[in-house]
Amino acid sequence: xxxxxxxxxxxxxxxxxxxxxxxxxxxxxxxxxxxxxxxxxxxxxxxxxxxxxxxxxxxxxxxxxxxxxxxxxxxxxxxxxxxxxxxxxxxxxxxxxxxxxxxxxxxxxxxxxxxxxxxxx
Numbered sequence: 001x002x003x004x005x006x007x008x009x010x011x012x013x014x015x016x017x018x019x020x021x022x023x024x025x026x027x028x029x030x031x032x033x034x035x036x037x038x039x040x041x042x043x044x045x046x047x048x049x050x051x052x053x054x055x056x057x058x059x060x061x062x063x064x065x066x067x068x069x070x071x072x073x074x075x076x077x078x079x080x081x082x083x084x085x086x087x088x089x090x091x092x093x094x095x096x097x098x099x100x101x102x103x104x105x106x107x108x109x110x111x112x113x114x115x116x117x118x119x120x121x
Contacts, residue, residue: 022063029113030121038106039065042095062120073118080099085110 029035043059044050051058058064063069065081072078084094085102093101102110113119 026112026116028121029116030110030117031065031113031119032121035065035113036110038102038109042099042102042106045095045099048095048099066118071114071118074115076114079114079118082107082110082114 018027037057039049047053049056049059051060051064057068057070059070059081066073069078069082070080071082081094084092087093087109090097095101
């Protein structure tokens, strides 16, 4: 009988010691320090989204980046910019050839920035 009580106590103790997993906070992403350098370095080349070609929308500056549902704060998968840098359709992917696609790290920065509300910080 004593062993049964001991087993029950140990079992109860193990059940009561469960903890929620610790999920690290994502780093706060800054438009000025993190996102804008990616856009300037990859999207505003001559003939692309540098504001020179009137046929193409500009990605120079925060106000231009968030226009026309390019960015839907909190919703990366509803944001045109995020969709265009993650698509597998070679005709729609940005930046276009001959420029290289964004790295996984650059895409993650843009994703997190949009997810965090696409703030002008």
